[in-house]
Amino acid sequence: MIKENQRTLNQINGLTDVLILFPCMLLAYFIRFFVFNGDPGHIGLSYYLYTVLCMAPLFWLLYGLMGLYESFRAKNFLTEFSLLLRCNLLLFGLLLAFFFVFKEFHLSRWTLFIFFALATIAVSIKRWLLRRLLRAFREKGYNLKHVLLVGCGEQARAYYDAIQRDRTLGFCVDHYLGPHDCLPGLSYLGTYEACARVLDRINPDEVVIALEADEYMYLKDIIASSEKNGVKVSLIPFYTKYMPSHPVIDEVGGVSLVNIRHIPLDNIGNAFLKRAMDIIGSLLLIVFTSPLMLFAAIGVKLSSPGPILFRQERVGLNKKPFNMYKFRSMRVNDRQTTGWSTDRDPRKTKFGAFIRKFSIDELPQFFNVLKGDMSLVGPRPELPFFVNQFKESVPLYMVKHQVRPGITGWAQVNGFRGDTSIQGRIEHDIYYIENWSLLFDIKILFMTIFRFANSEKI
Numbered sequence: 001m002i003k004e005n006q007r008t009l010n011q012i013n014g015l016t017d018v019l020i021l022f023p024c025m026l027l028a029y030f031i032r033f034f035v036f037n038g039d040p041g042h043i044g045l046s047y048y049l050y051t052v053l054c055m056a057p058l059f060w061l062l063y064g065l066m067g068l069y070e071s072f073r074a075k076n077f078l079t080e081f082s083l084l085l086r087c088n089l090l091l092f093g094l095l096l097a098f099f100f101v102f103k104e105f106h107l108s109r110w111t112l113f114i115f116f117a118l119a120t121i122a123v124s125i126k127r128w129l130l131r132r133l134l135r136a137f138r139e140k141g142y143n144l145k146h147v148l149l150v151g152c153g154e155q156a157r158a159y160y161d162a163i164q165r166d167r168t169l170g171f172c173v174d175h176y177l178g179p180h181d182c183l184p185g186l187s188y189l190g191t192y193e194a195c196a197r198v199l200d201r202i203n204p205d206e207v208v209i210a211l212e213a214d215e216y217m218y219l220k221d222i223i224a225s226s227e228k229n230g231v232k233v234s235l236i237p238f239y240t241k242y243m244p245s246h247p248v249i250d251e252v253g254g255v256s257l258v259n260i261r262h263i264p265l266d267n268i269g270n271a272f273l274k275r276a277m278d279i280i281g282s283l284l285l286i287v288f289t290s291p292l293m294l295f296a297a298i299g300v301k302l303s304s305p306g307p308i309l310f311r312q313e314r315v316g317l318n319k320k321p322f323n324m325y326k327f328r329s330m331r332v333n334d335r336q337t338t339g340w341s342t343d344r345d346p347r348k349t350k351f352g353a354f355i356r357k358f359s360i361d362e363l364p365q366f367f368n369v370l371k372g373d374m375s376l377v378g379p380r381p382e383l384p385f386f387v388n389q390f391k392e393s394v395p396l397y398m399v400k401h402q403v404r405p406g407i408t409g410w411a412q413v414n415g416f417r418g419d420t421s422i423q424g425r426i427e428h429d430i431y432y433i434e435n436w437s438l439l440f441d442i443k444i445l446f447m448t449i450f451r452f453a454n455s456e457k458i
Helices: 002-035 045-065 077-101 109-139 154-165 192-201 213-228 268-303 350-357 365-371 384-393 397-402 422-434 438-453
Strands: 145-150 171-177 206-209 232-235 248-252 255-259 309-315 321-327 375-377 406-408
Touching (some): 002 045, 002 109, 045 077, 077 109, 077 438, 145 192, 154 171, 171 192, 192 213, 206 213, 268 321, 268 350, 268 365, 268 375, 309 384, 321 365, 365 406, 375 438, 384 397, 397 422
Parallel strands (some): 145 171, 145 206, 206 232, 375 406
Antiparallel strands (some): 248 255, 309 321
């Protein structure tokens, strides 16, 4: 049933995607030629609408090729928006190239630019609203994907607990197979050998296989039975805790290799884009915040004896140390290499407490970003003392040093800042590193601004 629902949903999604394009072109034409007082010339509105009609199949085709009509129930909206933005940028480029080659077509380039901007916004809003509607339906028990779970070990329990925590995802485990009855509250249908008979009797939308290491001798027969019955198969490897969010598969002589730690910023193009954003962003922020920095510098100097800037050694990219800058918020002391500041730290001055509350003490780090020691967004850098301590006790702690540290980060905007759980912080840092995108950075920056507006320390 879920396949028919998904097919219907895809058809509705595709139809509405295209229908939205026409009012977007109407609005783009109005903005270009009436709001900005452009000269329509000899080409009327009907010609622009005809262009949209001719491009509609190309929208459908490219959206389909990029996976925009697949199920997104287990993926976040940022992933879907990123695909949509890339598609529309590519389509805009193709259209401009077409009009450059065939110069007899004289459509306004500005109108087309406004159209694609509006189309991206409108289709994104529609898809976000559709997500909200589907999540509401799933929460009420509709549009569910019925799953047969094979396994009852650690990974099977983790999968079941995950879908139970978020019922809006729309996954429903009706039955399971295992060496014995071990998942209370679920319908137990027998051992792994019963898989073929069970699939002949029931018709799940998906089989999720979560075998333990010592049970993999059953894998071949379970997959064969599932494929024989035309049921989609998903596999949770017993080593899944060591895999990244988006594993990359290499092939050597016909042998598949799974890269355990794939980092998007290892790509030279991604690294260039992030560094370009850091340089431009830090320059602009230095200019915009210079009056505030001047105020902070004077306040620090008057509040207590000592230097204005506090330079502290931190561990950065590739475990290389660097001096991180802050406005001094505490009295001069000898604990700067090992002391972890807290909200009630007695070393803080009154003015220091004020600038820390509003994160003004962090502003000199824009110069660290400009130098290349830091990034606007990334895992927060740590003192060498704590790095040596945590690398022995916190799993995956050193992975954070494979990217530049940041002024703000995914962990910080999710509440892991200051004296909070180091394990929770690292889990968020690893997620950021493995799922990096320019849009993800922009999202974190906006979340940081929102928290700053609410006077929360990042």
